[in-house]
Amino acid sequence: MQLEIRNLKKRYGNQWALNGLTVTFGPGVYGILGSNGAGKSTMMNLLTDNLKRDGGEILLDGIDILKLGRDYRKILGYMPQQQGFYEQMTADTFLFYMARLKGLNRKQAAAEIDQLLQVTGLAGERHKKLSGYSGGMRQRVLLAQAMLGNPKILILDEPTAGLDPKERIRIRNFISSLSRDRIILLATHIVSDIESISDRIIMMKKGKLIGTGTSADLMERV
Numbered sequence: 001m002q003l004e005i006r007n008l009k010k011r012y013g014n015q016w017a018l019n020g021l022t023v024t025f026g027p028g029v030y031g032i033l034g035s036n037g038a039g040k041s042t043m044m045n046l047l048t049d050n051l052k053r054d055g056g057e058i059l060l061d062g063i064d065i066l067k068l069g070r071d072y073r074k075i076l077g078y079m080p081q082q083q084g085f086y087e088q089m090t091a092d093t094f095l096f097y098m099a100r101l102k103g104l105n106r107k108q109a110a111a112e113i114d115q116l117l118q119v120t121g122l123a124g125e126r127h128k129k130l131s132g133y134s135g136g137m138r139q140r141v142l143l144a145q146a147m148l149g150n151p152k153i154l155i156l157d158e159p160t161a162g163l164d165p166k167e168r169i170r171i172r173n174f175i176s177s178l179s180r181d182r183i184i185l186l187a188t189h190i191v192s193d194i195e196s197i198s199d200r201i202i203m204m205k206k207g208k209l210i211g212t213g214t215s216a217d218l219m220e221r222v
């Protein structure tokens, strides 16, 4: 499996958020590192087809994701940045709703939700409304949601943003435990978030790729 971004462009007004980004991902965990405004979220929104691009290609095994459409979205998991989402739903209801949107049948949905609530440590809180959840619990629900349907491509936008060290480690451990036969992209501006769990690091600046390497390479450069 190969996900290839070729000369990807996106602008807002007359400002280029992505200006000819080219990078290829295979199975493994990629840390996408870049300061605020580097274009990480824009890249992820284009990879998840939540945004219209202004140029370039995104190819999964040689076929553009726009052409793959639903077949692509079915193998995709996306954890967006935290937002005020579905506040009045319980975790259980929220996950069930998301599972149904992803096309899982009721039985599959129930089984996967049980398992994901276990591994994210939320089983005891599943009937509480999200409005009463802490920041860390919300992040874990969002992560569980991204894992529904056992996606082959997992896109995580700042999964540990705003968390205390304990919750941060919890999320990191969960990501580390995932099998490496999928493509996992993890955007962050925190180096320590990815040095331990990434197989490769992708560095972005001003909408372009400025470097790739292993965590060890990166540590030598900073």
Ligand code: ADP
Residues within 6 Å of the ligand: 036, 037, 040, 041
């Ligand atoms: P990040 O942590 O990725 O830098 P931001 O705080 O920049 O996120 O952006 C949060 C949301 O606001 C995103 O949905 C992004 O698309 C949008 N956004 C970012 N910059 C602007 C801008 N200059 N004008 C309007 N919306 C923006």
Ligand code: ADP
Residues within 6 Å of the ligand: 012, 016, 017, 034, 035, 036, 037, 038, 039, 040, 041, 042, 043
């Ligand atoms: P990152 O995720 O690395 O912080 P973003 O992709 O959020 O970067 O932003 C890249 C650039 O695009 C920034 O200059 C940001 O202000 C701008 N931008 C992002 N979203 C919007 C938006 N919805 N409207 C206008 N500008 C935006």
